[in-house]
Structures are given as structure tokens and as C-alpha cells.
Amino acid sequence: MKANNKRDVNVSKFDTATKTIHVFVALCDNQYQGIVPVPKTIGNGQDPDNNLYWGCANGIRSYFKKSKEWKLLKTQKLDKIRMERLVFKHVSKNYYLVADAYDGQYIKKTTTDFLYSAAGLLKDTIKINKTTIGINGNAKMVAYIGHDGLMDFQLNENFSNADGKQRDAIILACISKKYFAPHLSQAKANPLLWTTGLMAPEAYTLHDALSSYIAGGTADQIRTKGAMAYTKFQKCSLKASKNLLVTGY
Incomplete structure (x- = not known):
């Protein structure tokens, strides 16, 4: 839901005591x-049940x-x-994690939804039991997992930050720092973890x-915790993982 939509009145109403991580x-x-x-x-x-990333x-x-x-709640x-x-829902902290599996042929929409959310241009809420939580641009963090589609296509959309809020971001995709940096900086998001080379964007990181x-x-x-997980599963050195997984611009 774009922030300038008539539903904008509703998408700003959620339990601000909760924090959400929205994974695309x-x-x-x-x-x-x-x-x-x-x-x-x-x-x-088109088959989430058997998919490498799901x-x-x-x-x-x-x-x-x-x-x-x-x-898992829902x-x-x-x-x-x-x-x-x-x-x-996190077992001890007031954090929710919402993960959306996008049909692989819509990787461009996955990417733009992620970036619009990072910029606060796309906001929404969902109700879980009796709690309304913020998703998309209402999340504290947004994360993208998958192939780096920006290696294959260009985006001409504007991802300028809409509300002055900075969201944290993780982008686990090949060479994501190079390809996502122009858009993410426009969104004024905070890249906590992204990559400098080819990688396997699996869930442990x-x-x-x-x-x-x-x-x-x-x-x-x-960054170190993510790199340690990558080292364990990919059986590479921690130095190699830390060269691959970096933080900040």
C-alpha cells in the first residue's frame, strides 16, 4: 500500500511497542x-514447498x-x-518476523516492494491475534533474500525516503552492495548486512x-554473527565470509 494511498490513515495505526522484521x-x-x-x-x-530459498x-x-x-504463528x-x-514471533522479545515468498518470475516486484518499503513509500499493517503490527515501511527492518535481479534489469522508479525515518536493511544476494547502494541510499535506509561477491542467500546467515x-x-x-553462520554452512574461512558480508555504505 503506497503511503499516499487513501488507506494511509489506517496503515499508520499499529502497536508501536512491537517491532517487525519484514523479509522479502x-x-x-x-x-x-x-x-x-x-x-x-x-x-x-512457482513451487514454494520445494524451493531452495523457502x-x-x-x-x-x-x-x-x-x-x-x-x-510460527500464522x-x-x-x-x-x-x-x-x-x-x-520471537520467543522472548517483542519482535515479529513476517516473511513473504514471491513467485520467482516476479523478482522485479519483489525488489521494488523491498525498496519502496525501505523508503517508507509502501506501508501496511496486519493483525495477529489481537495485535496489529506494522509491515513493509512500518517495519523496523526490511530484508531481501534471493538472486540479485539488479544484475539483470534496471529500475527507474524513485525510492526517495518518504517520511524521514531510517529503516535497517539486510540484503542477502550476490554483490548486493554494489547493485543496491544507489537505491538504498536514496531510501536513506541503514544497510546492516549486504555482500561484495557471489553468495548463497540461505536462511542461516x-x-x-x-x-x-x-x-x-x-x-x-x-555482521560477525552472520559471517560465522556462513562460514559454518559453506565451510569457508571466517576471513572470507567477513570479506563477503559487510556492513554500511
Whole structure:
């Protein structure tokens, strides 16, 4: 919902004691994305259940459902583009995590929704039980997971910050600092974690970075936690992971 929409009156009303992390996942898609092909089953961008970035063991849905730090509250189908939404609540802090799985052929919309949210141009709310939480630009943090579509297409949209608020951002995609920086700086968002090279944007990096974030970690502590997870799962050196995963502009 764009901020200048007539619903803007409603999208600003949510429980400000809650904090939300909104994760935008572009499902891995051999057919519609400029990626090195992965096995057919996990590279079908129209099949969230088996997708590399969602239903696979290290996909967002599977990994966070297994986490002892998060409790799944709700699963819903939204529309043909956002194929599934998950809402988690942190077990000890007043944080919610909302993750949306976008059909892989709509990677451009995934990217623009993320950037509009980072800029505060796109805002919305959802009700979970009796609590209304802020999502999109009402979230404290927005995160993008998936292929870096900006390597394949250009965006001409304006992502100028709409409300003077700075949102934190994590972008786990290949070479995301280089490609997203012009848009993210326009949005005046705070890049806590993004990348300088090719990477596997699986859930463990986000999960462990968020553990530090929610605990009040500094940007460098958040980066280190994410890098340690990447090192563990990718079996590379911590130095290599910290060269890949960086913080700030």
C-alpha cells in the first residue's frame, strides 16, 4: 500500500511497542532469473514447498520453523505473486518476523516492494491475534533474500525516503552492495548486512544476524554473527565470509 494511498490513515495505526522484521524472498527460479541453474525441483519459482530459498532445509520457511528462537504463528496464501506469508514471533522479545515468498518470475516486484518499503513509500499493517503490527515501511527492518535481479534489469522508479525515518536493511544476494547502494541510499535506509561477491542467500546467515540484532548488537557484531553462520554452512574461512558480508555504505 503506497503511503499516499487513501488507506494511509489506517496503515499508520499499529502497536508501536512491537517491532517487525519484514523479509522479502524471491523464490529461486531457473526459468525466469539470470542464475546458474540449480536442480529442477529446487529451482521452480512457482513451487514454494520445494524451493531452495523457502521449503528446502536451509530455506527461510524450513530453517525458521526449526529455530528455537522463533515461534510460527500464522501461514497464509496471499495472492498469485506472494505465494505464501509466514508470521513468526520471537520467543522472548517483542519482535515479529513476517516473511513473504514471491513467485520467482516476479523478482522485479519483489525488489521494488523491498525498496519502496525501505523508503517508507509502501506501508501496511496486519493483525495477529489481537495485535496489529506494522509491515513493509512500518517495519523496523526490511530484508531481501534471493538472486540479485539488479544484475539483470534496471529500475527507474524513485525510492526517495518518504517520511524521514531510517529503516535497517539486510540484503542477502550476490554483490548486493554494489547493485543496491544507489537505491538504498536514496531510501536513506541503514544497510546492516549486504555482500561484495557471489553468495548463497540461505536462511542461516539471516537467522544468526537477527539473533545479534534483536539482542542489541552493533553493526559489526551483527555482521560477525552472520559471517560465522556462513562460514559454518559453506565451510569457508571466517576471513572470507567477513570479506563477503559487510556492513554500511
